[in-house]
Each structure stands twice: as C-alpha cells, then as structure tokens.
Amino acid sequence: MAPMADQMTAEAASISEPRVTLMRDPRVRGLIIQIVMIIAILAFAAWLINNTVQNLAQAKIASGFGFLSSRAGFDIAQLPIDYSSNSTYGRALLVGLTNTVIVAGSGIALATIIGFIIGVGRLSRNYLVRGLSTVYVETFRNIPPLLVILFWYFGVLSVLPLPRQAVELPFGTYLSNRGLQMPAARFDPVAIWTLVAFLIGIAGALVLARLNRLRQMRTGERRSLLWPNLGLILGLPLAVFVVSGLPVTFEFPEATRFNLVGGWQVKPEFLALFLALSFYTAAFIAEIVRAGILAVSWGQTEAAYALGLTRGATLRLVVVPQAFRVIIPPLTSQYLNLTKNSSLGLAVGYPELVAVGSTVLNQTGQSVEVVAIWMVVYLGLSVVTSAFMNWFNARVALVER
Amino acid sequence: MQEQVAFYVAREQKPALPPPPSEYGLLATVRKNLFATPFDAVLTIALSIFCVWAAWNIIEWALLSGVFVGSDRQACLAGEGGPVGACWAFVSAKLGQFMYGLYPLDERWRVDLALLLLVILGAGLAIPAVPYKRLNAVLLLIVYPFVALVLLTGGRFTISGSWIALLFIVAAFLSIIFASGNPGVSPKLIRVATWLVALAFLLLILANVVTGGRMVLLTFRFSPLALLSFLTALASTGASVLAAVRAGAKQNGVLLRVLLPPFVVAMLIVLLAGDFGLRPVPTNLWGGLMLTLVVALTGIAASLPLGILLALGRRSSMPAVRLFSVVFIEFWRGVPLITVLFMSTFMIPLFLPVGVTFNQLLRALIGVALFSAAYMAEVVRGGLQAVPKGQYEGAMALGLGYWQMMRLVIMPQALKLVIPGIVNTFIGMFKDTSLVYIIGLADLLGTVRRGFSDPNWITPTTAATGLVFAAFIYWLFCFSMSRYSIFMERRLHTGHRR
16 A cells, blocks of 8 residues: 555645746746737837937937927818918917818717708618608718718819809808808897806706606606697796897808808818718727617517507607616717818818818928827817717616515 | 325316416507506607608718709709709719729720629639638638739839849748648758748848849849849749658659749739730729729738737737737727727838828728737637637647638637628728728719719719718618628538637
C-alpha cells in the first residue's frame, strides 16, 4: 500500500504544481499581451506626434488654440446670433454650432412626426396606406442623404421662380429661389403674460394628471382628461392673450421690384438640409416604430380587449407604453445620426459647424485644432443626447420585480 | 340528482355553411381593406387621388415631356412646346463619366474586366447552389483585390526589400500555424521555425531603424538587415516544410497547406511588381460608379475583419484591450463621417514622416475603413452577446483554445445572428461613400454634381434628372443588398425558430 500512496501523493503534487511554461499561463500571457499592446500603441502615438511636430515646424504653423481669438474676416449667411466679419474665429465657430443645433433640433422634430405617421401607416389595415408607407420607406432608406440634400437644393429649390414671380402660398407666404418668406410675428412685451399662462397651464395639466392617477388607484375609475387639459394648455393662454389686448403685429413680406422684403425668411440652404434630413431619417424612424409596435405581443392586445378596453384605450394604455420601451434606444441613435448628418450642410453651403470649420481650416491651416474642435463638439452632442434619452428610457423602462 | 340528457347527438360532421356574402369575394376584400371605417374611406379616396396625381406628374415629367436626344443644353431648354421635363439627353451624354470618371477611353475595358471578374466570383459565392465555395472565397477575398488593383492602376509597383521581408514573415507565420497541431509533425522543428520567424521580425524592425547599404536582388532593393530578415523568414518556412515532409506521406494535405502561404506571397509580389504592358492610370482619373464601388468594397472588405477584432477586444477579459477597443469604437461612432474624411485629408499628411505622401483616394479609404470598422464592431458585438453562455462553456469544456472556440463555435453562430445588421452596415457604407465627393473625389454623385454644373448643360431640369438617375443607381444597389440579406437570413435560419 505504501508505494501506491507515495505515487498518489506524487501525482497530487504534480497536479497542484502546474508544469506549464510561463507563456501557457493565461494570466501571465494576458499580462504580456497587454503590456506589448500598450507599448505598441504608445510607440505608434509617439511616432505620429513626432511626425506631426516635424511637419508643422516645416510648414511654419504654430499649434495651439490662439487663433480662435483673431479676426475671422469672412461673412456667414445665416446668423442666429450676432456676428460680423470683424468677429473672431471662435465666434464664427459658435455661430456654426448654433446653426447645427437649430437644423438638428428642427429636423428631429419633423422626422419624428413623419416617422411615427409612416410607421403606424405600415401597419394599417388600409391597403393603400400600407403600400404608400412601404414605398416611402424603401425609397428613402436606400438613397444617400447627401443626394437627397442636393436634390432638394439643386433640383427643387434652385429652379423655383425668382422672388418677383414667387409662388404665393396661403397666409402671405411666398416661395422663391431665395427660400421661404413667411409673415413674422412681432410680440409686444405684454405678450410675456401669455407665455406665463401657458406654463401655468402645463403645470396645471400635470397636477391634474397626478390627481387623476391617485383617484384611479383609489377607486379604479378613470376619467378622460382631454377637455380639462385642452382648456388648461390652450384655453388659458388664449384667454390671457385676448384679455391683454392681442399684443402681436404681423409683418407680411412684400414684393418689391427685385426682391421680397420683410417678414421672416427661411433660406433655401436651411430648407434643403432640413427637409432632406427629416425625410431621410423619418424612413428609419418609421421602421423603428413599426418594429416597436410589432414587438408588443398580440396577447397583450387580446388581454386588453378581454378586459373590456376599447381599441383606442388599448393602443394608448397597453400597446404604446410597451412599444416605447423598444423604440427609444434605436430612436436615440437615429437622432444622433441626424445630428451627425447635419454636417452635410457643407455641400449646399449651410453654415453649420463643419462648413464654418472648414473655412476656418482653409484660412488658418490649423487643421489639428479645427478637427479636434469638431470631434469634441460632436462627441459632446452625442453624449448629451444619449444621456437625455437614457434618462427618458430609464423612466419608461419596465420595472422588473 | 337527475342530469339533463341531450336527446340529439350528432353522429357525423355537418357540412360547413358558406360564409356570409359580406365576408368573401372581391367586394368584401375591397371593403375590408379600403373602406373599413368612414375614416378609412376618406383616407382611401384622398390617397388614391394623390396617387393618380403623383403618377401622372411623374410620367409627364419623365416620359411625356422628357428630352431623350440632344447634344447640349439647347435640347433641354423650354421652347414653344411648353415646359420641359427630364433631360435624359444629359444623362446619356455623360453616362461614360458617370460610370468611369475620367478613366482613359481605350483603357476602360480594364474596369469592365475587373467588374466582370467581381460579378462572376461574387455570384459564385452568393448563389448557394454553386460548388467550390472555399476556393471561390479564397479567390475573391485574397487573390481578386490584387488582380483588380493591378488591372485598375496598371501595376508595376516598386516594392522595397522590407515589404518583401514582411510579406514572407507573414507567410512563414501562416506556415507554422498550418504545420503545427498535426499528428506526426515534430514539435522541435516547429519551435525552431517559430524562433526563426521571431528573429526575422526583430531583424526587420532593426532594418527600419538602422539604415545603410543597398543590395539588389532580382530588381528588388534590400538593405542588408532586411535581406537578412528575408532569408531568416525563408529559413523558418523551410523548417516548417521540413517538419511537414518528415510527418510522412499520410500528411500530404499538410505539406500542400504549408507550402501555400509562401507560394501565394511570391505570386503576389510577381503580380504587383511585374510588367503586364498595362498603361498606368493614376487614381485621380478614377471616378463615377467605379470609384464608388472601389471605396465601398474596400470599406466593406476592411471593416469586417477589423470590426470582428474590435468586437472581440471589447468583450475581452484583458482590461487594456477592452479599454482600447471601447475608446476606439466610441470615438469613431461619435463623430460624423465628413469630419473623419476631413481628418484623413488634412491630418494624415501631418502624421506621416516628412517626404512620405499618400494620395487622396488612399487617405479617403483609410478614413472610410476605420469609420465603418467601428460600426461593424458594434454589430458583431451584438451577435457575440446573443450567443448563449453555454456555447462558450461547452467549447471550453471540449478543450478548445480561445481562437479555436471563436472560429469554430462562437463566430459562425454570432455572425449568422447579425446578418441583417451586417448588411445594414454595408448599405450604410455604400450610401456614405457619396460623401467622398465633398473632399474632392469624383464618385458617382460627384460626377453627377460636376456634370450638371457644366455650362454646356445648365438647364432648370438637368440637376433633377442627373440626381434622379444617380438616386436610382444607389437605390438599385442598396435595395438588392437588403433583399439578398433577407434571402440569406431565411436560408441560414437553421433551428431556434419560434
């Protein structure tokens, strides 16, 4: 027995003490791989930086962000904030950023509206609605957004008549190759009370909804809040508006000999970018909405019907809240895509961040700095948008117990 | 308690009654699908009016008042016949440019030939019934890119000795992988081969640091260290081959596989450096659909392997690798492609050593490849996460190593799961290639854009016609890709169908 026991202990010893080479030990090997990778990346980065420094020295370009405070010397066509050619490069880039935010924000709004309509339309029982929605989605999804922008700009808006023969639309609006000329509303300072009333109305509606929910929890009865809400959100401000004496004047565009004067002008560059981005992104949003609704299992609808809910109530109370959970994450990435695609405004001369930045880049030669600004701004916009949508997502997400 | 007893019991199946007349037939279908509710009815009527109006306008614009023949803008200007519709004469006059850019007229057969080869090889791979899939894939993915490169540029590249050494080191490394792990192959020789490859690699790195001396071997210029590195790589390959030969006659396949990498590399060098009598065509003459395809296919080819590596890196257990992958992926995904292209145009020249330049096309390609790799990585990661953990554990329990597990068990399942996502990325990339026109390359959209600014052709409808034509081509490619992906998805849907 003794030799056998010895043998067994020997075996046990050989098992507990692994006889593998160091390279075969996963932990050691992982460590070595990581160290080698870090060294390689650092060496590569050092090589790039070294080359860049040499190249910059050769081209006699001073690096740094000092150029931001020197005079820009170029004009920008669309100015949401004060700017002249005497302003600084930094100010010019700020104008660009504001324009980006404007086109992205309005584009997101329109794209969401169209996208939801088309997405629901793709599930309609009506053959015609379904067919047209499908054609819309399959067309716009498969065409580059840049082409759509160029089409709106060069194919449609540029060939509109001159301002003298502008197409007259209802409400004193004119459409010409200089863009859309709309009546501008000029508000008196008293109009601020209307805004206050509107905010109070929204707050009231929120309180009412909460009370209603508490009441439903208590009694199980659910009351329609449509009319009280309409009254609070629309009626109250309207009443204040009328009582304070209609503090608004409209300025209508007028046709002079060569141009349309007055009113509020929407430039064709903005219009082309805005329409193209909305139409393009709407096709993707439509698919997301459709997938979201389909993801809610049919059993949920049947159960709601069995409980005696009407078709509308089923949609509003059962299907849509569940569909939203599926819809929101991909919707976020579509919003981000639209924001990033707004950089294509460069192609039609809409002065957004990239277009202004490329002018700055060409004038100063500060390519590293300008590209860095672009990257930081877009990464920042991405982070802000996704943070907001994550917060919203967390609110509507299913609370699992 | 007395039970109620039914007096009537049906003994056989009763014939089914016909459905009520309001529920079947053409009329019922129309009513149910078009006029179910009053709202539906209103919608249907409004939309059908819209459809007829739109269809009539499109037909009128494209066909009835379209101009099909003409040699310049005069043909497409509004005359006495009222407003003019589409100017198709413009498209037919510029078709050559839209397809080939400024590629020399009598060299365009080379583009056609490259495209024909691509279609043949691609169809062979895409159609499930065609045999020899593996050979076909090797031809398409490894041989074809170089053939196409030589066809399109004209070849006769000058290859430095260090590149040759590097290629042979890669070949030697592949030979070792093919030789090792087979029964009967002596591990001693494999170890020798491995050390030799490592030595060759070190020598090559040294060769790039220490410069001096030039030697010419078969028209290729080597520095002494590069030559030494090249010879060491050859010796390593020799060791692998010897190991395979020693393994005996039964391992014939092994010998063949070990010999394949150096052979392919040698052929490659001959192909790239050889003179086939093709006139060189610089890339600034490339353009049109051809350039679009070049950019898109390069992006696709580069993004898939890079994306897989990045996705694996992001799910790796090594923190440094994971961090690097996350930063890389999120950086490229967070910025618009146009800034990436600007970056590659303006910053790559700064990053390179003084005196080294890349041409515009290559810079754009680098930008597109890195950008799309990040998107692909996220798609692949989705697939990796969807593979159940049991599959990983099962593979590990079988004793598979990391790469074997990924190659044989995980990747086939993961990639199959994300086919729609991969194709979506391809479609996105194909559309995104249109952006290269902003940095001055003349792709399909770029040539159309230049075409309708041509003073010979400026008319109110030229731009719209050209853009509709380009849109149709883009649409055709993207739509067929998405249809093919649906087809493949159904085909590969083996099991797990819910």
